[in-house]
Amino acid sequence: MHSSKKLKRGLIVSCQAEKNEPLYGSENMALLAYAAEISGAIGIRALTAKDVYEIRKKVSLPIIGITKDRKSNGAFITIRKKDIDELVNAGADFVAIDCTDRERPEPLKELFEHIRNTYEGLGIVADISNLKEAKEVVKLNPDYISTTLSGYTSYTKNRDKPDLNLISEIVKITNIPVIAEGNYVYPKQARQAILNGAYSVVVGGAITRPQQITDRFNRAIRNVLNDFNSIGIDLGGTHIRIIKLNSKKEILDKEIVKTPETKELILKKLFELTDKYIDKNTKFLGIATAGRVNVKNGEIIFASKNLPDWIGMKLKEVFEKKYSLDVNVSNDANFAAYSQYLQTKKDLLYITVGTGIGSGIIIDGKICNGVNGNSGEIGHIIYPMNNNPCTCGKNGCIETLLSGKNLWKNLEENTEQKDKIFDDYSEKMAWLIDVVKNTIDFEEVYIGGVLPRYGEFLINLINEKYRNLSEINKENIFYSNVGELAGAYGAAVYSFEKWEEEL
Ligand SMILES: [Zn+2]
Known part of the structure; x- marks a missing residue:
């Protein structure tokens, strides 16, 4: 049994710069490593014996040393015994070895034997790119397995970056600690790697390459730096608004x-x-x-x-x-709801009454989309005892009772019973709002479409019926005032305000 050095659990910072990079140079790498050490990193990964040597002088953290053979078409990270010797002499506590299933000048087994026979205590990190290679390298009993090369071999190009699933896969087949490495850019990814079972996480360029960090910020502001404009289109069944x-x-x-x-x-x-x-x-x-x-x-x-x-x-x-x-x-309706939100800045339920019942829900200032964007189809909630056929194929949807078309028709056909029709309509609308309120907790309700044409008394009636349903129903229900351009306006604004960070 060998007894290699152990890494603590935590963040390992990879300090590497190529010849064409602004921070190229061993002294610079030593400074980056030092910055990592005083900020809580538990290890350093370093490229070339020279860098390892300079870093060793400056920090006391364990160092994982590597070399890279840029001319190799196959495996290229620390692929020769002499590379290992150089790294150890420079002060590396661990060496990371390319353990991918690719062509190599010296058999992998020989490299492992060389370390075990020559360097008591030197730890081995096995860099792999997929589960198959992890399974294979387990037989050689490395101290750590690292996902470093996922995405960098021809057969893993299409894996997610970073490859969080690979961690979950490897921890199932071995007790050898797994290090997450490769394309970790955001802290939340590093956190997820640990939650997926990683022992530690290696972060490189996202910490040690200022040009990468600068670029990330630049990309976030590039589209809004100079005067810009945004177009919104609302495609409706009868009109197109731009x-x-x-x-x-x-x-x-x-x-x-x-x-x-x-x-x-x-x-x-x-x-x-x-x-x-x-x-x-x-x-x-x-x-x-x-x-x-x-x-x-x-x-x-x-x-x-x-x-x-x-x-x-x-x-x-x-x-x-x-x-x-x-x-x-x-x-x-989602974009119209966002238009309404822009006026109130409150989480809200927006209902539009027309040929059917449309709705949009804003939660935490964002459109509540759901998996495909179909949240808020509240017109298709089935109302008890209702059996009217709906355009969606179901029977009993509440929009068959609450649509503007239906209200108008009822009023036309029963001119003597207007009060009863409005009373009945308000009760059902209040019921619907209550159902949604008990599903998603919004602060205000806005009703648009044709309903505002009927006047203030109707919205007052809906408010009254809603409060009568329960004493905890305190939300105010208003007529929407966003107007007919709301959908197009919301679409235009949402497109630049809710910009999602690119990964
Ligand atoms: Zn329906």
Whole structure:
């Protein structure tokens, strides 16, 4: 049994710079290592014997030494016995060895034997790229297995970066501690690696390459540094609305046109409008569309007959290809809800009453999307004892009772019973708000669409019925005042305000 040195659990900082990098030089690496040491790192990973030697003079942390053979087409990290000798002589406590299943000048087994026979106490870190290699190297009993090379061998190019799953996979097959390494950029990734079972985490460039850090900040602000504008489109069953905003969210331009009748003509019209308003300062494009949308890929999952053949339309892809902009697609009610949020800055439920019941929910200042973006389809909650067929294919959806169309029809057909109709309508609307409130805890409710036309008494009635349901129902219900451009406006603003950090 050998008894190598042990690493503590924690953060290992990899201090490496290539010849073409600004911080290239052993003295610089020693300073970076020192900075890591006084900030709580538990180990240093270093490239070349020379760097190991300089770092050893400056820090007392364990050092994992490596060499790289840039000319090698196969394995390239510490692949020769003489590399190991140099690293040990320079002061390395561990050596990391390329244990991938690739061509190498000296058999892996020989390198392990060389260390075990020659250097009492020297620890071995086995750098691998996948589970198969981990399984193979377990037989040689390294002190640690490191995921360093996942993504860097031809057969692992498509793995996630960083490869958090690989950690979970390896800890299942061996008790040898696993070190997470390779493409760790954000602290939350390092944390997740530990939660996945990693013993320690190696972070390199994200800490030791200022050019990487600078670039990350630059990328975050590049699109909003100079005057920019954003376009929002709201594609509805009857009208298309387009709006252009400057960076202060002021409206520069707007237009409303009738929605054409076929898929081809709709797309043509959307392009026509976009071409008309886009300019060299346009950096963002948001599209609000009727129907259900997969917000991740911007594909239409469901659309009514008003938008014929619209299902399956890859709206995001089509627009990104044509305009090379970041395109954000969501349901029209979601973006209208965001417009409302921009006025109130409160988490809210937004309900729009029209041919059906649309809704958007804002939680923590963001649209509540759910897995594909279909949260908030509250019109399709089934109301007790209701059996009316709904456009969605179910029977009993509450939108068959609460749609503007239905309310209007009822009032037309029963002119003598207006009070009862409004009373009944308010009760059901209050019931729906209460159901949603018990699912998602919002602060305010806004109702838009055709409902505000009926006047203040109706919203007062809805508030009264809502409070009558329970004494804990204290949320205020208002008519929405965002107007008919809300969907387009919300789409335009959301596209630049809710920018997601690129990984
Ligand atoms: Zn339904």
